Amino acid sequence: MKKHGLHELYAKDPVKADEQVFQRTSNALTRRGFIKGLKSLSLLLGAEVVYGQFMPAGLIPAAFAQSNTPFSIEGKDGLTILNDRPINAETPAHLLDDAVTPASRFFVRNNGIPPQKPDASTWTLTIEGESAEQSKTFTLEELKTQFKHYSYQLTLECGGNGRAEFSPAATGNQWTTGAVGCPKWTGVRLKDVLTSVGVKDSAVYIGYYGDDQHLSRTPGKAAISRGVPINKAMEDESLIAWAMNDEPLPLMNGYPLRLVFGGWPASTSGKWLKKIVVRDRVHDGAKMLGKAYRLPCKPVAPGAKVADEDMCIIEAMPIKSLITFPQSGTDHPLAKKLSVRGHAWSGEGKVAEVYTSIDFGQTWQIAELTLPVNRHAWQQFTTKIAFPQQGYFEIWAKAVDENGKAQPMVLPGWNPKGYLNNACHRIAVRVV
Ligand SMILES: Nc1nc2c(c(=O)[nH]1)N[C@H]1C(S)=C(S)[C@@H](COP(=O)(O)O)O[C@H]1N2
Ligand SMILES: [Mo]
Numbered sequence: 001m002k003k004h005g006l007h008e009l010y011a012k013d014p015v016k017a018d019e020q021v022f023q024r025t026s027n028a029l030t031r032r033g034f035i036k037g038l039k040s041l042s043l044l045l046g047a048e049v050v051y052g053q054f055m056p057a058g059l060i061p062a063a064f065a066q067s068n069t070p071f072s073i074e075g076k077d078g079l080t081i082l083n084d085r086p087i088n089a090e091t092p093a094h095l096l097d098d099a100v101t102p103a104s105r106f107f108v109r110n111n112g113i114p115p116q117k118p119d120a121s122t123w124t125l126t127i128e129g130e131s132a133e134q135s136k137t138f139t140l141e142e143l144k145t146q147f148k149h150y151s152y153q154l155t156l157e158c159g160g161n162g163r164a165e166f167s168p169a170a171t172g173n174q175w176t177t178g179a180v181g182c183p184k185w186t187g188v189r190l191k192d193v194l195t196s197v198g199v200k201d202s203a204v205y206i207g208y209y210g211d212d213q214h215l216s217r218t219p220g221k222a223a224i225s226r227g228v229p230i231n232k233a234m235e236d237e238s239l240i241a242w243a244m245n246d247e248p249l250p251l252m253n254g255y256p257l258r259l260v261f262g263g264w265p266a267s268t269s270g271k272w273l274k275k276i277v278v279r280d281r282v283h284d285g286a287k288m289l290g291k292a293y294r295l296p297c298k299p300v301a302p303g304a305k306v307a308d309e310d311m312c313i314i315e316a317m318p319i320k321s322l323i324t325f326p327q328s329g330t331d332h333p334l335a336k337k338l339s340v341r342g343h344a345w346s347g348e349g350k351v352a353e354v355y356t357s358i359d360f361g362q363t364w365q366i367a368e369l370t371l372p373v374n375r376h377a378w379q380q381f382t383t384k385i386a387f388p389q390q391g392y393f394e395i396w397a398k399a400v401d402e403n404g405k406a407q408p409m410v411l412p413g414w415n416p417k418g419y420l421n422n423a424c425h426r427i428a429v430r431v432v
Helices: 006-010 014-024 038-045 140-146 190-197
Strands: 080-084 087-090 124-128 136-139 149-153 184-189 205-210 227-229 239-244 258-260 273-279 294-296 311-313 320-325 330-332 338-345 351-357 379-385 391-401 425-431
Touching: 124 140, 124 190, 136 140, 136 190, 140 184, 140 239, 149 239, 184 190, 190 239, 190 273, 258 273, 320 391, 320 425, 338 351, 338 391, 351 379, 379 391
Parallel strands: 124 273, 330 425
Antiparallel strands: 080 087, 124 136, 149 184, 184 239, 205 227, 205 273, 239 258, 294 311, 320 338, 338 379, 351 391, 391 425
């Protein structure tokens, strides 16, 4: 059989290649089906699946399961567009290799129609609500001159990152692994601004309103208006930010002003920020109620119908990691160890350990792991992997948080909207 790099086969036009492979082999494997024989699978991969006996039945090899289709949108480099109305785009794993995510590689998740490039010089932010002592409006300039500036590297991940893997499938953007990033954000502390306005003892939550429009363009109807409990709002790292990596925010990421709550579903980090309400109850804005950004309070069977009152608001994001080097589909010479690296993060505290496996989780080797530069920043892991022979391998990464919670190898608890898939990330490598 002709020897092609996995890349040639699957990455040039991976979507097409994917389809062709699936068409050609529909009797050997289907996307959510099962693998009939390791022999036919090895033929497709152009290499023996060395630890094939350990490969979970029904698993689609990483060589086929992930696509790296590059596509460009303004100011963004290599992001995959999932949807154009509203615009949603994620970053292929290998383009998230930087410790500090460049603005050009930071994902875009819009629920509505973003504003046209706003005029930062006339931009205002109003603080009000039942539990604010007063209603007060700041210009951007006043925010910048009246409050101390802080910079933190904060991980933002969409609650629906990984949704594509859920079965039965959940509706919504079919994010794979790329709705996450960790740039450096600069702004003022939300708590400094709230304190200067005055927060009543009755405060339990804050909610945000942005300058984007609902898809229906109904005046006054918010596309999204979420928030966080007052104790998260009062954390040192909770920012009202105007800069990403020392530059003004990209328009699609909230220019000129947004909230940033590291480690929580990024849906809480309101973009194009115009108003913050200090609430005496859990904020009830758009996408706070029903099933939006909520999980069943108790685990349910896949496909179960869950009543709205049995759904609970998602708070901190779970432990997770991403392999960012090498790119999935790499050919690697047997004689050399392969350097592997990536990031690990957890909304609930530090990541304690990261492990990698090349035998579908039979054995794990511990990776080196950096400390976070600050709370809610992702951490970098590196490891060198030796392979026992030529063939097809998958590298899986698994992070463990400081409470001992580890990523599951396969999908965690099914939920109606497909949130919080923190299953191990894996890449395909052919050792030649
Ligand atoms: N005003 C406004 N804020 C918003 C959104 C939005 O559609 N409008 N989307 C939210 C969601 S669901 C996510 S995941 C993050 C995405 O931030 P990003 O587009 O900068 O990556 O913004 C959040 N803040
Ligand atoms: Mo999101």
